[in-house]
Amino acid sequence: MLSKSQIKLITSLKQKKFRQEHGLFVVEGVKTITELLASSLKLHALYTTETLNSSAKNEVLVSETDLKRISFLKTPNKALAVFEIPKQPTIENKGLIVVLDDVRDPGNLGTIIRLCDWFGVKKLVCSKATVDCFNPKVIQATMGSITRVNISYVDLETFLKDVEAPVFGAFMEGENVYQSALPTDAVLVMGNEANGVSKAVENLITEKITIPRFGDLQATESLNVATATAVLLSEWRREGS
Amino acid sequence: MLSKSQIKLITSLKQKKFRQEHGLFVVEGVKTITELLASSLKLHALYTTETLNSSAKNEVLVSETDLKRISFLKTPNKALAVFEIPKQPTIENKGLIVVLDDVRDPGNLGTIIRLCDWFGVKKLVCSKATVDCFNPKVIQATMGSITRVNISYVDLETFLKDVEAPVFGAFMEGENVYQSALPTDAVLVMGNEANGVSKAVENLITEKITIPRFGDLQATESLNVATATAVLLSEWRREGS
Structure with missing residues (x-):
């Protein structure tokens, strides 16, 4: 079960100002989530209807109804993840x-x-x-x-x-x-x-x-x-x- | 005012089988419609909230409510036109x-x-x-x-x-x-x-x-x-x- 405050936080991330305030963003769909889990991004929470078999500590199994509640998509795609917005290092002006x-x-x-x-x-x-x-x-x-x-x-x-x-x-x-x-x-x-x-x-x-x-x-x-x-x-x- | 049969015809054109049955398709938005009016395509009907000042005989002024009824868009864009699907001539396999x-x-x-x-x-x-x-x-x-x-x-x-x-x-x-x-x-x-x-x-x-x-x-x-x-x-x- 998702708490009201979790739902509120996630749905707020549709808006840029809340993404900036919390330093978090949302990713949907197993394929993209799997790719980001393998990257250097830090996972905040993963909500999924079936385990992604990842080593993610923050994985929460949810019902399809719950997923629908937090998804930004018309047809939610099995999983929704919240990642931390990374600090972009300043890189050289080269190339x-x-x-x-x-x-x-x-x-x-x-x-x-x-x-x-x-x-x-x-x-x-x-x-x-x-x-x-x-x-x-x-x-x-x-x-x-x-x-x-x-x-x-x-x-x-x-x-x-x-x-x-x-x-x-x-x-x-x-x-x-x-x-x-x-x-x-x-x-x-x-x-x-x-x-x-x-x-x-x-x-x-x-x-x-x-x-x-x-x-x-x-x-x-x-x-x-x-x-x-x-x-x-x-x-x-x-x-x- | 739009008749029930007009509304039924237009909304049916969302589906390929009805586009093929009637030989008609829908275009929305003043810019694209104006461009197609200037082409060789044959206009079937034009529904618009303000005249496009075109020489189109089939222009029908409609209210925003009516436009909303026939539009496929969340936010209808002032005009909707129905054009005839052209017969594509067979052209040479060149280039x-x-x-x-x-x-x-x-x-x-x-x-x-x-x-x-x-x-x-x-x-x-x-x-x-x-x-x-x-x-x-x-x-x-x-x-x-x-x-x-x-x-x-x-x-x-x-x-x-x-x-x-x-x-x-x-x-x-x-x-x-x-x-x-x-x-x-x-x-x-x-x-x-x-x-x-x-x-x-x-x-x-x-x-x-x-x-x-x-x-x-x-x-x-x-x-x-x-x-x-x-x-x-x-x-x-x-x-x-």
Whole structure:
């Protein structure tokens, strides 16, 4: 049985301010939980309808009704875990750094974290208005790669003014990325879903790049920010492969 | 005021079998509707809380309550349109053709259609178990590019046996795509989210390719099918840019 205070704590973690207050976040689904249990993250509590056979001390067996009470999903997925938000160490500005200027969609952020992990980008720097990476929908989309990428939320203007490497930005109008020199030490800025890179950040960009369009030129749509990130990270890495 | 039979017809279009029976599909949101009105698609009816100022004969002004009654969204977005499902002409097997082997997630299919549009892929061939491209969530994710890509649902084994171009497939183990020769006339097969390319289809693939992983090699996750498609289509096109 779950106590009222446990239920209250867990459901409060849907909101960023309570995640920050308690230093905790929620993960659902056996697959992702198993992956995070094997990482360096510290488990706070694990609620599951059948034992995960892990060595987790904090495992609590619950009924499906109880799981439904605490789950953020329409169809709860056998287990829900609460982990401690890790303290991100400050890491060097070396190699390729991805910067997000107000990415708002949790699915996009989750996909971008997974891409950073795949393409070996160790550092992801987000503007303060970017969706929180411990948002349950982000966690769902990262598939565990959140533990392998160093993510921080900072004032982008301050960060970009300090950085020594050239600052690239993805724009609709810019140099053809397929013909650009992409240095090992670099910053790549991706903009907001609707508005792209903000004016203030645009002023700090030294190289505007673009993914050329090969289809019907009359169509004005842009690429989705996550798929554009996929193409750009691939361009950065392909030479070294 | 909407009649009961109108409401019944529209809400039935959530299901594939009724979309096929009536030859109609639903689009929501002013932006996507405006884009589709400008395309070759035939409008069946447009329900809107304020006139879209289009020359649409079939525009019906409705109250927000009525819109809520027919909308598939939690927060209806000012307008809902019903379009006729177009007859897809059979087009030649030329250039790059993308084939989907049981892609199930509507967001992934929508993103892949948008990518085909961007990278000038005219023909998308789906297995019969791939999610229906007139599913409302797919339409939402395509942002109008559905009118610029020829999409068909066929028996993949029959299609792949007939095709003359080499058949590439995305696999976890395969030739490094960055070092592969990618011919202009080719078929690229992308597999299911959880299981990849099915055994029967794998037997018909002539070239297995892979996007190398640059991050931590211990992590076993794959790339999401939509972001993998983004990288592969970019590789096919970059030479010509």
